[in-house]
Amino acid sequence: MSFLAIPLLKLGFSQAKKYKAKKDLQKYQNTGVYPPNYQPEQHPMSGYPAGATPGTTMHFESPPQEQSKNARMTFMLFSAVRFLQFVFGLTVIGLYGKDVHHDHSDKHIWHSKWVYALVTGFLATVTAAIHLILPFVMRKAKSAAAGPALLLPQFAWEFVVTILWLTLFGIFGKMYIGVHPVEGSDAKVDAATSELGDASKINRMRHAVWIDIINLGFWIMTASWVLVRWLKSRRSAASDGVDAEKGEQI
Numbered sequence: 001m002s003f004l005a006i007p008l009l010k011l012g013f014s015q016a017k018k019y020k021a022k023k024d025l026q027k028y029q030n031t032g033v034y035p036p037n038y039q040p041e042q043h044p045m046s047g048y049p050a051g052a053t054p055g056t057t058m059h060f061e062s063p064p065q066e067q068s069k070n071a072r073m074t075f076m077l078f079s080a081v082r083f084l085q086f087v088f089g090l091t092v093i094g095l096y097g098k099d100v101h102h103d104h105s106d107k108h109i110w111h112s113k114w115v116y117a118l119v120t121g122f123l124a125t126v127t128a129a130i131h132l133i134l135p136f137v138m139r140k141a142k143s144a145a146a147g148p149a150l151l152l153p154q155f156a157w158e159f160v161v162t163i164l165w166l167t168l169f170g171i172f173g174k175m176y177i178g179v180h181p182v183e184g185s186d187a188k189v190d191a192a193t194s195e196l197g198d199a200s201k202i203n204r205m206r207h208a209v210w211i212d213i214i215n216l217g218f219w220i221m222t223a224s225w226v227l228v229r230w231l232k233s234r235r236s237a238a239s240d241g242v243d244a245e246k247g248e249q250i
Contacts, residue, residue: 075135078225082131085218088211089125093118095208099201113171117208120164124215127161131222151230158223165216172212176205 096117181199196202 078222079132079135081218081221082128085128085215085222086125086132088215088218089121089128091211092121092208092215093125095204095211096121098204113175117168117172120161120168123164124161124219127157151226151233155223155226155230158219158226162216162219162223165212165219169209169212169216172205172209176202176209179206 096114099111100114100118175196179196179202181202196205
């Protein structure tokens with residue numbers, strides 16, 4: 001039995017030594033101070049996937065890069081602009097939709113100019129809502145790398161919406177800017193003013209014209225921002241291509 005006692009004693013001694021070293025390491029970790037001869041494992045096996053064998057090519061995800069302070073501020077600024085686009089788009093739908101609803105309830109013919117205003121407000125509102133939701137969806141789906149490829153179509157659509165707002169402002173600005181309602185039943189009303197509606201409608205349309213130009217300003221801002229981002233992405237891609245060619249020549 002003596003030949004079994006010696007290996008058992010060695011095994012017990014080695015296990016006790018490992019247990020003591022583990023306890024000492026845990027004590028140092030709790031205090032934040034490590035012994036002078038401590039060498040941490042640079043690539044712990046726990047970080048490798050199961051089934052990894054020698055010679056296997058491993059691909060580790062790079063840590064996510066934090067946005068700079070300027071990038072975060074820019075994102076917050078244009079998120080606020082998108083929210084204002086959404087709110088003012090709904091405002092336009094409400095202002096012009098009242099007349100369309102009145103024509104529909106009285107079985108009158110819908111005026112094409114008011115319908116155009118509703119379509120413009122609807123497209124702008126939906127676009128602003130998508131831009132408010134899309135960054136969070138892309139962040140969860142980890143598909144932000146596909147963003148630069150969508151900048152050119154995004155700018156094209158922003159440009160279209162901007163033109164829609166410009167046209168809407170031109171139509172109703174020509175009709176209602178400089179027109180003032182005539183109050184009172186005894187007041188003389190000319191034919192041009194009577195065709196534009198009663199006093200409440202004229203006041204509402206005059207306010208709608210200024211909402212239109214505010215929307216136009218918001219969409220010019222976002223379209224310009226998308227254009228700048230697209231130009232920067234093209235310049236960055238071109239510089240990366242030049243660097244890659246230089247690296248191959250070397």
